[in-house]
Structures are given as structure tokens and as C-alpha cells.
Amino acid sequence: MSLKHGKYVYVEVGKSRYAVLRVLKSREENSADRYLVTGKVVAKKSRNAKILKVEDIPLEVRDKLQIKQA
Numbered sequence: 001m002s003l004k005h006g007k008y009v010y011v012e013v014g015k016s017r018y019a020v021l022r023v024l025k026s027r028e029e030n031s032a033d034r035y036l037v038t039g040k041v042v043a044k045k046s047r048n049a050k051i052l053k054v055e056d057i058p059l060e061v062r063d064k065l066q067i068k069q070a
Contacts (some may be wrong), residue, residue, distance in 0.1 A: 009035075009049070009051075016043055021038065
């Protein structure tokens with residue numbers, strides 16, 4: 001998945017596994033509405049991708065990630 005102007009971030013969910021999240025810039029920084037789970041889990045990250053840890057995203061988004069992975 002190509003990155004375009006920071007619209008997507010990768011969240012490290014395991015060893016060499018990354019979930020792709022869509023970022024809405026018009027929302028507050030710590031809001032759960034800021035992140036949309038795309039459902040894609042990739043093994044390779046883009047060179048220019050912003051990588052977040054699971055602890056850095058809001059709790060509601062973490063719960064959605066767990067549902068998508070199960």
C-alpha cells in the first residue's frame with residue numbers, strides 16, 4: 001500500500017506484522033475517531049511509513065484491531 005501525505009500509518013502488531021490504519025487529520029490527536037482500521041495486515045512496511053506501537057493508539061482502536069485479527 002502506498003503512502004500519501006501521511007494518510008496511513010502502520011501499527012506493529014507482531015514480529016514483522018503491521019496493521020494498516022487510515023488517519024483522519026481533522027480529528028483530535030488522541031481521539032479514537034482519528035483512526036480507521038482498514039483490516040489489512042502486511043509483512044513488509046513501506047520505507048517512508050510512520051510506524052506506531054500498539055500502546056500509542058487509543059484503547060478503542062486497539063479493540064478493533066484485536067477483532068479484525070481474530
